[in-house]
Amino acid sequence: MNTETTEYDVVVLGGGPAGMMAAGRAASRGLRVLLIEKNVVLGKKLSITGGGRCNITNAEFDIRTLLKHYGKAEQFLYAPFAQCGVQETFNFFTERTLPLIIEEKKRAFPETQKATDVVRVMEHYVRSNGCVVRTGTAVRGFEMNGDSIIGVHTSAGVVNARAYVVASGGASHQETGSTGEGFTWLKKLGHTIHASNPNLVPLIVSEPWVKKLSGTVLPKVSISFKNEVRKIKKQGDVLITHFGLSGPVVLNSAYEVKEMLEDGMVQVSIDLFPKDDIGSLRAMFQKLIEDNPRKTLSNLLKSWFTKGVVEAILQSVPTDGRLTMSAMLTREMRYMLVDRMKNITLTVTGTKGLDWSVVSDGGVDLKDIDTRTMQSKIHPNLYVVGDVLHVNRPSGGYSLQLCWTTGFVAGNSVCV
């Protein structure tokens, strides 16, 4: 195996958003930086974020409010976010001619609505600062001299440096390159690693009828998940898929539902009219029928719902919506339809697992990391950033902001 003669100041392991930010920042400080990525391109996962639009951060500029979304990591993240927070993310991309726009729930996207533009900006940041980029090269682990890290083994030989930044990502969507290898290396180095678990992951249901309704969005509904010991209730948009449920509110509930599944199946109830009680909804429906006596039931319901939602309501009602005239509906049937609008029931049997999860939980215990620098407390020439850290967070741009912040802090602190 070759041992490279060139000495670098810093080797960054992994060319995702956190690695590119760390490498670019370190190189901008005049350090000799090598970025190693096993894919042939940088930022493969970054290029599919936000459905290809990249929810780049969350435009919550109040650090206290923002950090409440990071669960147990809240305290740990104060110091890094004070160095590089949401405002800095806005400034960074705007200065590089990629201004951001803010949508619902403060989710920020590049104005161009293209994740590939974010990859382009980051790659340019890395290369224009003189960082050497080596793609198509896999890291295999660290070279040690006693307890000290002196190099990294790669598919192209050993590389030596003064410091190393682990930015190899988590274990979700492994086809993008994030295969969780960093956890193995760091465990060997004495770090505490929490097991990877799918988080922000779609849910599988047992009812086969969902297949026919794949792609249907149930907007602004209330959804509750219940088993014998626990009940959680949330509001938001639900997406029906060919296997079950997805969409923001489902992904953000998945962590708790996963815990509930340990006690068996979980019952779901979806309320399409969370703001109306059953009495007022019955009255509204009665009025709709009186205004449209000659419409078929299907067409009547289409005055209120999209075609897919109409199907979802009708699938468990004992009448053919295409034939039944609305004026012919019995009181019992009207009440049953309204009940269905307030309570579409499903049974969750599992999650779609790591391959489908937006982020995976697990990673390096934050107790092992210096909050001001992202430096390992065990190995002073080692830094850890991005998804490799054990930080639980919801969807909405919080994951990428964690990458920009921790990547910047490591790039700013390394070899000081």
Ligand SMILES: Cc1cc2nc3c(=O)[nH]c(=O)nc-3n(C[C@H](O)[C@H](O)[C@H](O)COP(=O)(O)OP(=O)(O)OC[C@H]3O[C@@H](n4cnc5c(N)ncnc54)[C@H](O)[C@@H]3O)c2cc1C
């Ligand atoms: C479908 C999807 C949509 C998402 N959308 C959003 C969103 O809109 N907003 C948001 O905030 N978050 C989103 N996320 C989460 C976000 O993408 C991740 O949090 C982020 O990519 C983590 O960045 P990272 O740099 O830590 O790791 P990664 O992006 O996983 O990058 C790690 C890199 O290291 C490389 N690597 C791994 N092992 C090795 C090795 N042995 N040798 C060399 N290289 C290696 C990998 O190939 C990879 O390129 C989404 C995730 C998914 C899967």
